[in-house]
Amino acid sequence: MTLRYPDQKLDLQGPGYHFDPKNGVGLPGFKGRHLLREDKCTGCQLCAIACDGVAVAIEMQTMVRNKPQNKKNYWPAVDYGRCVFCGLCVDACPFDALSMSNDYELSAYDKASLKYTPDLLMIPPPEFGTAKVKFDQKRGTVTHG
Ligand code: SF4
Ligand code: SF4
Numbered sequence: 001m002t003l004r005y006p007d008q009k010l011d012l013q014g015p016g017y018h019f020d021p022k023n024g025v026g027l028p029g030f031k032g033r034h035l036l037r038e039d040k041c042t043g044c045q046l047c048a049i050a051c052d053g054v055a056v057a058i059e060m061q062t063m064v065r066n067k068p069q070n071k072k073n074y075w076p077a078v079d080y081g082r083c084v085f086c087g088l089c090v091d092a093c094p095f096d097a098l099s100m101s102n103d104y105e106l107s108a109y110d111k112a113s114l115k116y117t118p119d120l121l122m123i124p125p126p127e128f129g130t131a132k133v134k135f136d137q138k139r140g141t142v143t144h145g
Contacts, residue, residue, distance in 0.1 A: 016125075018099035019091045031085045033103035034078055036121035038065055040097035043074030050092035057082035058089060063118050069095075075118030081111050101125040 003010065017029040048058040061077045076089075076098065090098050103125035108114050 012102040012104075016100040016102050017087050017090060018096065019087075019093065021094050021096055026087070026091060029100065030102045030104070031087055031100045033080070033101050033106055033116070033125065034089075034121050035099050035101045035124065036076065036118060037097045037099075038067055038075075038118075038122050039069075040095045041067075041070055041075060041093075042095055042097070043070045043072050044094070045074070045076075046092045046094065047076050047089035047098055050088045051083075054086055054088055055082045055084050057084075061118055076121070077118050078116050078121060080106050080114040080116060 012030045012032075015027075015029050016035065017026065017031045019026050043060070045060055048060050051058040057079045058076045059079070060074050062073050063075050064073050065075070066073075085100070087100060090100060101124075105126075106114070
Protein backbone atom coordinates (compact mmCIF):
# COMPACT_ATOMS: atom_id res chain seq x y z
CA MET A 1 0.00 0.00 0.00
CA THR A 2 1.48 3.38 -1.00
CA LEU A 3 0.13 6.69 0.23
CA ARG A 4 0.88 9.99 -1.53
CA TYR A 5 1.77 11.56 1.81
CA PRO A 6 1.35 14.39 2.75
CA ASP A 7 -1.28 15.00 0.07
CA GLN A 8 -2.96 11.76 1.03
CA LYS A 9 -3.25 10.87 4.70
CA LEU A 10 -4.76 7.91 6.47
CA ASP A 11 -8.09 8.42 8.13
CA LEU A 12 -7.46 6.49 11.32
CA GLN A 13 -10.88 5.60 12.59
CA GLY A 14 -11.87 5.46 16.24
CA PRO A 15 -10.09 6.49 19.43
CA GLY A 16 -6.41 5.75 19.94
CA TYR A 17 -5.05 3.12 22.29
CA HIS A 18 -6.53 3.35 25.77
CA PHE A 19 -6.85 1.21 28.86
CA ASP A 20 -9.92 0.19 30.80
CA PRO A 21 -8.78 0.23 34.45
CA LYS A 22 -12.01 -1.37 35.73
CA ASN A 23 -11.59 -4.50 33.64
CA GLY A 24 -7.81 -4.31 33.39
CA VAL A 25 -7.66 -4.56 29.62
CA GLY A 26 -6.04 -2.48 26.92
CA LEU A 27 -8.39 -1.39 24.14
CA PRO A 28 -6.90 -1.39 20.65
CA GLY A 29 -6.21 1.83 18.80
CA PHE A 30 -3.46 3.81 17.14
CA LYS A 31 -0.50 4.66 19.37
CA GLY A 32 0.14 8.27 18.47
CA ARG A 33 0.54 11.37 20.61
CA HIS A 34 -1.00 11.15 24.10
CA LEU A 35 -4.27 12.72 25.09
CA LEU A 36 -4.56 13.88 28.72
CA ARG A 37 -7.98 14.34 30.34
CA GLU A 38 -7.88 17.26 32.74
CA ASP A 39 -11.19 16.19 34.32
CA LYS A 40 -9.72 12.81 35.31
CA CYS A 41 -5.99 13.19 36.04
CA THR A 42 -5.22 13.27 39.76
CA GLY A 43 -1.49 13.93 39.45
CA CYS A 44 -0.69 10.55 41.02
CA GLN A 45 2.49 10.19 38.89
CA LEU A 46 1.96 6.49 38.18
CA CYS A 47 2.37 7.15 34.44
CA ALA A 48 5.73 8.82 35.04
CA ILE A 49 6.86 5.97 37.31
CA ALA A 50 5.90 3.43 34.62
CA CYS A 51 7.87 5.33 32.00
CA ASP A 52 10.96 5.61 34.22
CA GLY A 53 11.66 1.95 33.49
CA VAL A 54 11.26 2.45 29.74
CA ALA A 55 12.32 5.80 28.37
CA VAL A 56 12.13 8.46 31.13
CA ALA A 57 9.94 10.47 28.78
CA ILE A 58 7.39 11.72 31.31
CA GLU A 59 8.10 14.64 33.61
CA MET A 60 5.49 15.84 36.08
CA GLN A 61 4.88 19.58 35.83
CA THR A 62 2.95 22.07 37.92
CA MET A 63 0.19 23.88 36.05
CA VAL A 64 -2.76 25.60 37.72
CA ARG A 65 -6.05 24.24 36.33
CA ASN A 66 -8.22 24.35 39.49
CA LYS A 67 -9.57 20.85 39.10
CA PRO A 68 -11.02 19.29 42.29
CA GLN A 69 -9.43 15.86 41.69
CA ASN A 70 -5.95 17.37 41.20
CA LYS A 71 -5.42 19.79 44.07
CA LYS A 72 -1.63 19.74 43.70
CA ASN A 73 -1.98 20.87 40.08
CA TYR A 74 0.49 18.20 39.04
CA TRP A 75 0.29 16.94 35.46
CA PRO A 76 2.37 14.77 33.14
CA ALA A 77 4.37 16.22 30.24
CA VAL A 78 5.81 13.97 27.52
CA ASP A 79 9.10 14.38 25.67
CA TYR A 80 8.57 12.82 22.22
CA GLY A 81 12.31 12.89 21.67
CA ARG A 82 12.41 10.01 24.16
CA CYS A 83 8.99 8.33 23.98
CA VAL A 84 8.89 4.95 22.21
CA PHE A 85 5.06 4.85 22.08
CA CYS A 86 4.86 1.62 24.07
CA GLY A 87 1.67 2.63 25.92
CA LEU A 88 2.79 1.42 29.35
CA CYS A 89 2.02 4.82 30.86
CA VAL A 90 -1.56 4.47 29.57
CA ASP A 91 -1.82 1.01 31.18
CA ALA A 92 -0.51 2.41 34.47
CA CYS A 93 -3.14 5.15 34.78
CA PRO A 94 -5.83 4.03 37.26
CA PHE A 95 -8.22 6.82 36.25
CA ASP A 96 -8.43 6.49 32.45
CA ALA A 97 -6.91 9.97 32.26
CA LEU A 98 -4.23 9.17 29.72
CA SER A 99 -4.75 7.61 26.32
CA MET A 100 -3.04 7.71 22.97
CA SER A 101 -4.46 9.43 19.93
CA ASN A 102 -4.41 9.26 16.14
CA ASP A 103 -2.01 12.23 16.00
CA TYR A 104 1.07 10.91 14.20
CA GLU A 105 2.44 14.10 12.64
CA LEU A 106 4.92 14.92 15.39
CA SER A 107 8.15 15.76 13.58
CA ALA A 108 9.87 19.01 14.53
CA TYR A 109 12.99 20.96 13.64
CA ASP A 110 14.35 21.11 17.20
CA LYS A 111 14.27 18.91 20.28
CA ALA A 112 12.52 21.52 22.42
CA SER A 113 9.45 21.35 20.16
CA LEU A 114 9.14 17.63 20.89
CA LYS A 115 8.44 18.37 24.56
CA TYR A 116 4.67 18.46 25.02
CA THR A 117 3.52 20.30 28.12
CA PRO A 118 0.35 19.09 29.90
CA ASP A 119 -1.81 21.76 28.27
CA LEU A 120 -0.62 20.64 24.80
CA LEU A 121 -1.45 17.03 25.68
CA MET A 122 -4.98 18.14 26.59
CA ILE A 123 -5.69 19.40 23.06
CA PRO A 124 -7.65 16.85 21.01
CA PRO A 125 -5.82 15.65 17.87
CA PRO A 126 -6.42 17.55 14.62
CA GLU A 127 -8.67 16.37 11.82
CA PHE A 128 -7.09 13.63 9.79
CA GLY A 129 -7.02 12.72 6.15
CA THR A 130 -9.63 11.07 4.06
CA ALA A 131 -7.74 8.04 2.72
CA LYS A 132 -9.76 5.07 3.89
CA VAL A 133 -8.11 1.68 4.09
CA LYS A 134 -10.05 -1.23 2.69
CA PHE A 135 -9.07 -4.88 2.46
CA ASP A 136 -9.54 -6.36 -0.98
CA GLN A 137 -9.45 -10.18 -1.14
CA LYS A 138 -7.59 -10.22 -4.48
CA ARG A 139 -5.45 -7.08 -4.35
CA GLY A 140 -4.72 -6.92 -0.63
CA THR A 141 -4.97 -3.60 1.19
CA VAL A 142 -6.11 -0.67 -0.93
CA THR A 143 -6.84 2.95 -0.15
CA HIS A 144 -9.38 5.29 -1.62
CA GLY A 145 -10.71 8.75 -0.94
S1 SF4 B 1 4.33 5.51 25.64
FE1 SF4 B 1 5.99 4.40 26.74
S2 SF4 B 1 7.83 5.61 26.33
FE2 SF4 B 1 6.10 6.92 25.79
S3 SF4 B 1 5.66 8.13 27.62
FE3 SF4 B 1 4.37 6.28 27.76
S4 SF4 B 1 5.57 4.74 28.93
FE4 SF4 B 1 6.96 6.39 28.24
S1 SF4 C 1 -2.34 10.64 33.78
FE1 SF4 C 1 -3.12 9.04 35.16
S2 SF4 C 1 -1.31 8.03 36.01
FE2 SF4 C 1 -0.63 10.00 35.13
S3 SF4 C 1 -0.68 11.46 36.83
FE3 SF4 C 1 -2.66 11.60 35.76
S4 SF4 C 1 -4.02 10.18 36.87
FE4 SF4 C 1 -1.90 9.63 37.47
